[in-house]
Amino acid sequence: MNIVEHEMFNTYSNGKLLLAGEYVVLKGAWALAVPLRFGQMLQVSSNADTPGIYWESISNGRNWVQVHFSSPNLDILRTDNPPIAKQIRNILLEARNIQPAFLATPKQLSVKATLNFPYDWGIGSSSSFIVNIARWAGCDPFELNQRIFSGSGYDIAAASSDQPILYRIKQSVPVWKAVTFNPPFIGQIWLVYQNKKQNTLQSIRNFLKMAVPENAINTISSISLQMAQAPSLDEFMTLMNIHENLMAEILQTDTLQQTLFPDFRGAIKSLGAWGGDFFLAASNENDGYVPDYFKVQGFETYFQMNEMILK
Structure with a gap:
């Protein structure tokens, strides 16, 4: 039994x-x-x-x-x-x-x-x-x-x-x-949902077939370290742009900002598997600019970063 x-x-x-x-x-x-x-x-x-x-x-x-x-x-x-x-x-x-x-x-x-x-x-x-x-x-x-x-x-x-x-x-x-990431400008960084989920597993498989130069890996490493301690929003946005442009070159595709949001006054960076899920948006414009901009574009799920990360 x-x-x-x-x-x-x-x-x-x-x-x-x-x-x-x-x-x-x-x-x-x-x-x-x-x-x-x-x-x-x-x-x-x-x-x-x-x-x-x-x-x-x-x-x-x-x-x-x-x-x-x-x-x-x-x-x-x-x-x-x-x-x-x-x-x-x-x-x-x-x-x-x-x-x-x-x-x-x-x-x-x-x-x-x-x-x-x-x-x-x-x-x-x-x-x-x-x-x-x-x-x-x-x-x-x-x-x-x-x-x-x-x-x-x-x-x-x-x-x-x-x-x-x-x-x-x-x-x-x-x-x-563990690192500290709670910049004074965190309220000016937004997370916006692209209204679709990306197939992460397939993205991983595709990427692993690509050859990536060692200097590109080192540059991305440096950006990750610098983003964690960026002293100002301007520097943070500069790092976002450098990262996004380098990854676009590696993936042989246009950046998200070039493709969908060329008139956005600020910086946009893809997160995770490109083509879906959330992305970063940051701007020096007034508090209402970012949510108003993306709402007009049809993207109505967004958060200020300090609303989303664990505290």
Whole structure:
């Protein structure tokens, strides 16, 4: 006779944004990342009524996916979102490959994964999920992330940090250190959502095929370090522009400002995978200029940076 195990587990991980070092962090550059006040909660509890594992994922107050898994095989018995259910199953099985005792015996559990932001914002729905599952399974979140997404891992580090970090990969090992990033002009830096999510995994695959000159990697590293301690908005915007122009050259594409916002009075910098998610906008114009400009352009989801980063 099988013995059904019961358990309770709760954890929370932060969302993230990569302010500098996108793409080239995969080649060893220093990157500047900030944890956000948005994040994801994972709650696990016993469920005497339902054999197996009943899973519910919620995004910004709305049900995203419901799944009933068998236990311990984790077969999908029922779901209202098969593609996402398969992704969850794959991550759980990969966590078990790393930590064989994880969910290895019959269980009756209810699991709720709750995002306090829309999952398509691109600010850490996947990375916070990976960290939460790794904590539950008792495995290394960087190893789990590498097996699933093959990214740099900066988002994994940010998910567990309570302050901004400088992050790099050195000889295949993640290295990061906490930094202070709270400039007096932070209220003049805005984060604007592009109204679409970019496929980060595909962007990573495409970039890894590219050759990047060593001097470009060193320049991006220097910009990441300087952005963390820029003394003025003018200098910060100069660094934004240098970074954006250099990455446009590496990626062989136009900058976001050239493509969509050529008349914007200030600086615009892409964040993360180019083509979607959030971007940085900064200006010396009056307080209402930035939100008014982007609202007219049809971009109505925006935050001052100090509203979004974890404090």
